[in-house]
Amino acid sequence: MGSHYLEDVFELFLLGALAEESAADLRAHLEAGCPSCQERIQDAALTVYLLSSTAKSGRPSPKLKSQLLHRLRKGRG
């Protein structure tokens, strides 16, 4: 399967920056299993990971972990 996508759209797709129509088109193309685009999206995810990682760490509510585990237990019960 040939790909007409330029490499620079994959990061923007993952970021949600593309126009809806372009994003839907690329999503359908990926779902059809284009192997070269699968590689590109995986590579693009590394750039999105890097960009997201520029945020400084923070401290969530101290109660959050116990609330989360409580919800899991409730879900299983």
Place this chain on the structure above:
Amino acid sequence: MTSTARDGELLARVSQRDAKALGDLYDRFAPRLFGVVVRILHERRRADDVLQELYLHLWKDARSLSETKGSVRAWLVVNARHLAAERLRAERRAQAGAGAHGRERVSPRKLPAGKSRPPEPLFASALPASWIPLPEEVSKLDERLGLLQKVINQLPGPQRKALELSVFGGYSEEEIARELDEPLGKIRTALRAAVTFLRHRRRAVVGTWAAII
């Protein structure tokens, strides 16, 4: 045990419904993920809410994620940003809708009281799972994160600004153009140039390419 191996071991246990392992993955990554989410939402309470939702998704999707052999760390970081940005977009849409219908304006930080929020799709469930990078690649990136963050600062100001609005503002190309009062073509070019620059530099820094930074 390496950090990457530990991530994989915990994910495998979560996929077997081990809640303590999920708690351990929470301890390992929650501060980092909270930092991403709160930078987008600018409110601690809502960031807590998104973080909890993210880990509930992980609990549900752990088995399929484990089968892909992809990096749980990358799954968490990319989806944390995605979930928070989707929430911000939904709130902006609600605000724009309320404004268009002449109703009371909704704060961009809050949904109307009592209004249920539809679940935002995660990329992990909306795309073929092969988008998730391999743990070894993510580990190499983490080792060079300090240097790579300096690379981001090398971007020209207008490109950095447009990228910031996309990554942490959840804006589309068109919205960025409106926000900055610039032609759409100029913003498209700036964003594409920025991600291309970062991709090339990232590959060089982690050793995929032999290049000098």
